[in-house]
Amino acid sequence: MTSKTALVLHGGAGTLKPGDLSRDELAAITLDLNRALDAGQAVLRVGGPALEAVEASVEVLEDSPWFNAGNGAVFNAEGGHELDAALMEAHTLRAGAVAGLTTVKNPIRLARAVLEHSGHVLLAGPGAEKFADTRPEIERVRTDYFSTPARRAQLEAARGHEAQHGVGAYFGTVGAVALDARGHLAAATSTGGLSNKRFGRIGDSPLIGAGTYANEDVGVSCTGSGEFYIRAAVAHDLCARVRYRGDSLEQAANELTHRVIPGLGGEGGLIALDREGNVALPFNTSSMHRAWLKPDGARGVAIFRDDASE
Ligand code: ASP
Numbered sequence: 001m002t003s004k005t006a007l008v009l010h011g012g013a014g015t016l017k018p019g020d021l022s023r024d025e026l027a028a029i030t031l032d033l034n035r036a037l038d039a040g041q042a043v044l045r046v047g048g049p050a051l052e053a054v055e056a057s058v059e060v061l062e063d064s065p066w067f068n069a070g071n072g073a074v075f076n077a078e079g080g081h082e083l084d085a086a087l088m089e090a091h092t093l094r095a096g097a098v099a100g101l102t103t104v105k106n107p108i109r110l111a112r113a114v115l116e117h118s119g120h121v122l123l124a125g126p127g128a129e130k131f132a133d134t135r136p137e138i139e140r141v142r143t144d145y146f147s148t149p150a151r152r153a154q155l156e157a158a159r160g161h162e163a164q165h166g167v168g169a170y171f172g173t174v175g176a177v178a179l180d181a182r183g184h185l186a187a188a189t190s191t192g193g194l195s196n197k198r199f200g201r202i203g204d205s206p207l208i209g210a211g212t213y214a215n216e217d218v219g220v221s222c223t224g225s226g227e228f229y230i231r232a233a234v235a236h237d238l239c240a241r242v243r244y245r246g247d248s249l250e251q252a253a254n255e256l257t258h259r260v261i262p263g264l265g266g267e268g269g270l271i272a273l274d275r276e277g278n279v280a281l282p283f284n285t286s287s288m289h290r291a292w293l294k295p296d297g298a299r300g301v302a303i304f305r306d307d308a309s310e
Helices: 023-045 050-063 107-118 125-133 149-161 226-231 234-245 249-264
Strands: 006-014 083-089 094-101 122-124 174-179 185-191 212-214 218-224 268-274 287-293 299-304
Touching (some): 006 218, 006 268, 023 050, 023 174, 023 287, 023 299, 050 174, 050 185, 083 107, 083 212, 094 107, 094 125, 107 122, 107 125, 122 125, 174 218, 174 268, 185 218, 212 234, 218 226, 226 249, 234 249, 234 268, 249 268
Parallel strands (some): 094 122
Antiparallel strands (some): 006 174, 006 287, 083 094, 083 185, 174 185, 212 218, 218 268, 287 299
């Protein structure tokens, strides 16, 4: 066992600028990002697996109304919610994912159940809900549990001024990547998708290799306009650049975030960790909620571009 653990989180790329959040909002968001770090750290500190750490952190963010996952998820164009999530364990390449959920309180927990118990990687819609019926650990809610006034206002705004589906001013997906004391990596992502998305739309988050991936070298969770992350297979491409081309984590993460995605017309960011505990948290939007706990114990939370030192 090494003791070099690390954990990085995101609460979504977005278009927030300093001054857009009140002091109370900033404090509440920071508190919940810190609570999510604590939940993952509690697992890692006692030698627990990275897979469990990322699940624990993401559950805290799903339960928080400040993020677009679980409670606080965005609305689709029909005024409902469809939730997507995935997680992946690097050293076994085991993965579990769910898409289009409407009654599962913590989608990441169902993704874990898919990984452990279904014999499949990705379950969607009514089939995923039916699988949830068989799992006693999965808590169910009425779909309005996910709704918040702020997200409804976003839907109204999106309906008001755009013809295209899926263009929200603020994303807010959540994700986590952890390195455990055995040197194993895991990554997880959970989201309500894009505000005003078409019914049935599935984004990059639950697609292994697009929004979520982990191999023995790198773990990654993406956030942003998912269609572009799917087309560029960003999460897997990042791992491949490091593994096959020998790029540094920073080089590969920056190239994808600042050249490949904008080159296609997309925007967003990602969080990534390599097996040495190096951290990359690039984004090409004005904000990305993020938090980190580095192997040397350095800990931080940031939202805007010029926030804090990473
Ligand atoms: N990538 C997510 C999606 O397209 C949205 C986000 O990151 O906020 O579903």
